[in-house]
Amino acid sequence: MAKIGNHAVVLGASMAGLLAARSLSEFFETVTVVERDPLPTCPAARRGVPQGRHLHGLLPRGAHVLEELFPGILDQLVEDGAHYVDGRDLSQVHYEAGGHVLVRAGSAPSFTAFLATRPFLEEHVRARVRGIANVTLLDDHDVVELIATSDWHRVTGVQAVNRRTRDDVRLSADLVVDATGRGSRAPMWLNAFGYESPREDHVVVQLTYVSQLLRIPPGVLHEWGFVVGAVPGRPRGLGILRSENDTSILTVFGIAGHEPHPDLISMCEFVEDCAPPHLLAAVRAAEPIGETTRHRQPSSRWRRYDKMRRFPEGLLVIGDAICSFNPIYGQGMTVAALEALALRRCLSNGTRDLAQRFFRLAAIPIRQAWELSANPDLSLPEIEGTPTLLTRLLNVYVDRVLTAAEYDPVAVDHFLRVTSFIDPATRLLRPDMMWRAALAKQRRRRIHQPPGGNGMPSPASTLRSSVG
Numbered sequence: 001m002a003k004i005g006n007h008a009v010v011l012g013a014s015m016a017g018l019l020a021a022r023s024l025s026e027f028f029e030t031v032t033v034v035e036r037d038p039l040p041t042c043p044a045a046r047r048g049v050p051q052g053r054h055l056h057g058l059l060p061r062g063a064h065v066l067e068e069l070f071p072g073i074l075d076q077l078v079e080d081g082a083h084y085v086d087g088r089d090l091s092q093v094h095y096e097a098g099g100h101v102l103v104r105a106g107s108a109p110s111f112t113a114f115l116a117t118r119p120f121l122e123e124h125v126r127a128r129v130r131g132i133a134n135v136t137l138l139d140d141h142d143v144v145e146l147i148a149t150s151d152w153h154r155v156t157g158v159q160a161v162n163r164r165t166r167d168d169v170r171l172s173a174d175l176v177v178d179a180t181g182r183g184s185r186a187p188m189w190l191n192a193f194g195y196e197s198p199r200e201d202h203v204v205v206q207l208t209y210v211s212q213l214l215r216i217p218p219g220v221l222h223e224w225g226f227v228v229g230a231v232p233g234r235p236r237g238l239g240i241l242r243s244e245n246d247t248s249i250l251t252v253f254g255i256a257g258h259e260p261h262p263d264l265i266s267m268c269e270f271v272e273d274c275a276p277p278h279l280l281a282a283v284r285a286a287e288p289i290g291e292t293t294r295h296r297q298p299s300s301r302w303r304r305y306d307k308m309r310r311f312p313e314g315l316l317v318i319g320d321a322i323c324s325f326n327p328i329y330g331q332g333m334t335v336a337a338l339e340a341l342a343l344r345r346c347l348s349n350g351t352r353d354l355a356q357r358f359f360r361l362a363a364i365p366i367r368q369a370w371e372l373s374a375n376p377d378l379s380l381p382e383i384e385g386t387p388t389l390l391t392r393l394l395n396v397y398v399d400r401v402l403t404a405a406e407y408d409p410v411a412v413d414h415f416l417r418v419t420s421f422i423d424p425a426t427r428l429l430r431p432d433m434m435w436r437a438a439l440a441k442q443r444r445r446r447i448h449q450p451p452g453g454n455g456m457p458s459p460a461s462t463l464r465s466s467v468g
């Protein structure tokens with residue numbers, strides 16, 4: 001393919017930066033990814049990605065995009081020790097959303113997952129990027145400034161500092177892509193150049209994650225994963241997934257300032273009332289590997305670059321630097337991957353109005369992720385903010401869908417296809433799903449009520465005890 005520029009520089013070599021570099025490599029003679037951390041050549045947590053020590057699920061659509069950008073990477077992950085699982089046997093996963101435990105019989109054929117820790121996944125992506133001939137990873141370099149034309153209309157490069165020698169390094173570039181994550185300084189740089197900062201949308205979640213890597217002996221748990229979301233009155237939950245090398249990573253979380261204490265005993269106590277008892281027993285008997293780790297995130301935050309009327313040429317922002325979600329929903333890496341595809345699509349039409357085109361296209365998966373995470377968050381009374389009428393109606397409808405998913409694997413499949421970004425959210429509004437949702441409460445009652453029975457425990461508690 002004919003190149004459209006000489007040099008592109010990406011700031012940050014985490015998932016968004018690496019995937020952006022892959023897209024840029026098709027359109028620029030050379031691509032340099034500048035990263036503050038020394039980059040390991042094996043799976044290892046690092047300072048610039050502290051979330052790497054916490055549970056990281058890659059949604060099915062994210063896995064599809066990785067395979068599209070790096071053919072063969074998914075087989076490689078499995079060959080090297082990641083677990084491939086699918087929804088053929090729903091008894092192998094315990095998934096509780098909005099207080100509904102999804103049915104644990106039958107199959108959800110669209111659902112697949114590659115289970116591994118975040119450093120393992122990132123290392124595989126990094127190795128692929130290292131293998132692209134025109135991409136260089138410049139690690140141990142801290143980006144300190146953008147360089148621009150004197151009228152500030154165009155960004156022309158970056159200034160970085162070598163962290164080992166303290167030498168200044170100036171890199172000129174036709175395009176600079178900021179992938180420095182939630183701490184991105186792009187709004188500050190824009191201000192310094194005389195542009196407005198992007199408007200910011202926030203949902204204040206006051207989330208705390210505490211995680212522990214564990215070794216649970218094989219055969220102790222039938223399930224490969226458990227997810228228990230928060231519900232009104234219980235702003236706590238957990239996730240645990242099997243990972244490479246016979247490890248599992250357990251995360252317990254609290255929102256609205258509810259904080260688990262960072263040790264395994266306290267973590268178990270924190271979720272005692274919502275974790276399946278056999279899971280807690282397995283965790284208590286497991287071998288902890290390393291220390292527990294804590295992460296706090298005040299809000300989900302979306303910087304609305306897509307709404308800006310003026311933006312300098314030669315600059316883009318990508319990944320968490322645009323939008324960082326409540327991580328409970330496992331969306332960030334998939335959205336970063338979809339943004340990398342959006343970047344590729346925009347660049348295939350040249351660089352004219354690139355920023356406007358890119359931010360508009362990137363806003364499509366961001367909006368889907370935002371609606372799938374911010375809306376349910378706003379339905380919790382513990383979270384500040386008034387949901388709009390539309391959000392309230394959607395939440396009522398999704399609750400109906402989840403009610404159907406308590407007994408109907410087809411509803412589970414439809415729901416997971418949307419939350420995994422395989423289908424747009426409108427898929428849930430197709431007549432077959434609306435029909436299922438409309439009849440959900442009635443059918444659930446019929447399924448859970450024995451002939452002539454009444455005064456039974458609630459369906460959710462029946463299901464919980466039957467799977468526990």
Ligand SMILES: Cc1cc2nc3c(=O)[nH]c(=O)nc-3n(C[C@H](O)[C@H](O)[C@H](O)COP(=O)(O)OP(=O)(O)OC[C@H]3O[C@@H](n4cnc5c(N)ncnc54)[C@H](O)[C@@H]3O)c2cc1C
Nearest residue numbers: 012014016036048051056057143181319320327330332333
């Ligand atoms: C606790 C937690 C759990 C999560 N769980 C999931 C999950 O289950 N599934 C999922 O898909 N996503 C999850 N995410 C989100 C996911 O980690 C991110 O969306 C993903 O890493 C993409 O982020 P990014 O590459 O844009 O930024 P980051 O991952 O934050 O990376 C930014 C990079 O920029 C570098 N950098 C920063 N400043 C500079 C500088 N001045 N100079 C040079 N380099 C710099 C950093 O060192 C780092 O490498 C989670 C996030 C958190 C916080």
